[in-house]
Amino acid sequence: MFTEHTVESAPAASRAAMERTAAAFGKTPSAVALLAESPELLNGFLELSASFERSTLEPVAREVVIMTVAVRNDCHICVNMHTAKLRKLGAGTELIAALRQGEALSDERLQAVRQFTLEVLATAGGVGDEDLKAFLAHGYTERNALEVVMGIGTYTMSTLANRLTRAT
Incomplete structure (x- = not known):
């Protein structure tokens, strides 16, 4: 559809992104090509995602947040994309499989x-x-707690949009 x-x-406002x-x-990526229908969603997601990448959570911890949301929301494209990212970060197969x-x-x-x-x-x-x-108690900060919320919001938006558009 x-x-x-x-x-x-x-749309012109999606082209630069x-x-x-x-x-x-x-x-x-298919997801970007599908989300381009809404420049506001596409640009908003990409900006939030880039901001989340700059957060003080370690890269693998950020991916744990993303994968937790993606699995919970049954977003196969997100699970696959972030599995690849975890591999790039050197995450072990046991961690990836559990996530x-x-x-x-x-x-x-x-x-x-x-x-x-x-x-x-x-x-x-x-x-x-x-x-x-x-x-x-595991060495995280209040700032990290808020960053988790940011990651949840960012990737809830993308997982729901990806499922709606049937991104593969």
């Missing part, structure tokens, strides 16, 4: 991020004091 745009067919993405990936299957992680610090992400989702942000303290 949704149009998988080229740079030429996309599509060109930047194609330059970064060597091609225009893909929605299982507990053997790395306690990364499991704390995963569990906190799930708790934020389950409580719509109304995380209890004990759950927040458990997250902080």
Whole structure:
């Protein structure tokens, strides 16, 4: 149903983002081509994603947040794209498999991020004091807690849009 745009067919306000993405990936990913229908969504997601990448959470911890949201929301394209990113970051096969299957992680610090992400989702942000303290006890900060919320928001938007557009 949704149009998988080229740079030429996309709304004018989506074209620069599509060109930047194609330059970064060597091609225009299907999800970007589909989201281009809404320049506001495409540009908003890419800006939020770039901002999340600049957060103080470590790269693998950011990917734990993203994969937790992607698996929860059953977004296959996100799971596949972020599996590749985890491999690029040197994440082990055990960690990747556990994330893909929605299982507990053997790395306690990364499991704390995963569990906190799930708790934020389950409580719509109304995380209890004990759950927040458990997250902080693993060396994370209040800033990191807010960054998890940012990651959840960013990747909830993309996973829902990707599912709606049937991105593959």
